[in-house]
Amino acid sequence: MEMSIREWRRADLTQIKRAWIDYCRSVARSDMRFRTNAEAAMMEWLSVRFRQSPGMGFIAEQDESVAGFLIARVDDWESSPPVIEPRRIGIIDALYVSEPFRRQGVGGRLIERAIQAMREADVTAVETIYDAWNEASIQVWNRAGFAPWMVHAYRML
Ligand SMILES: CC(C)(COP(=O)(O)OP(=O)(O)OC[C@H]1O[C@@H](n2cnc3c(N)ncnc32)[C@H](O)[C@@H]1OP(=O)(O)O)[C@@H](O)C(=O)NCCC(=O)NCCS
DSSP: OOOEEEEOOGGGHHHHHHHHHHHHHHHOOTTOOOOTTHHHHHHHHHHHHHHSTTEEEEEEEETTEEEEEEEEEEEEEOOSSSOSOOEEEEEEEEEEEOGGGTTSSHHHHHHHHHHHHHHHTTOSOEEEOOOTTOHHHHHHHHHTTOOOOSOOOOOOO
């Protein structure tokens, strides 16, 4: 059956939570410790985001299975120090495709769907955060027309 992209539903949140927390564990730096209530905190965060407007979530679905998801919002961006006029931009907080569905264009389609929603929301730019050491992340964003701007750099002490 064909892959389709739809808006998220409350019933999707548990599955999103599981996948996203596993992903967070896989990319955490060696000096980061997970809170004991990390799962509950993730679920609460997702529930708030689900209720919030203008939050958005998209699900890639095949045969009623969740193949991937994207979570985004439209928000005010303010510079620190506050020297640039605040502006509304689109922010993509999460993009995830389950392993059996990778390299089939699902991530690209989710990004495309989010960008379409951002255009409809009349924002001038869209930003995201990704793992700078992961080739799949680098490439999927690059293919979708995203380029790094300011970069977080780390040195462990
Ligand atoms: C990153 C991720 C979302 C990509 O999803 P995907 O559905 O496999 O991506 P697509 O199939 O749309 O790939 C688009 C392009 O990205 C590149 N790409 C994707 N995976 C790649 C990999 N493992 N290695 C190299 N290039 C890759 C390719 O150029 C690909 O196009 P092609 O297959 O036509 O060559 C997926 O690997 C994932 O969920 N990873 C874990 C979570 C994550 O890293 N999220 C992003 C940061 S928030």
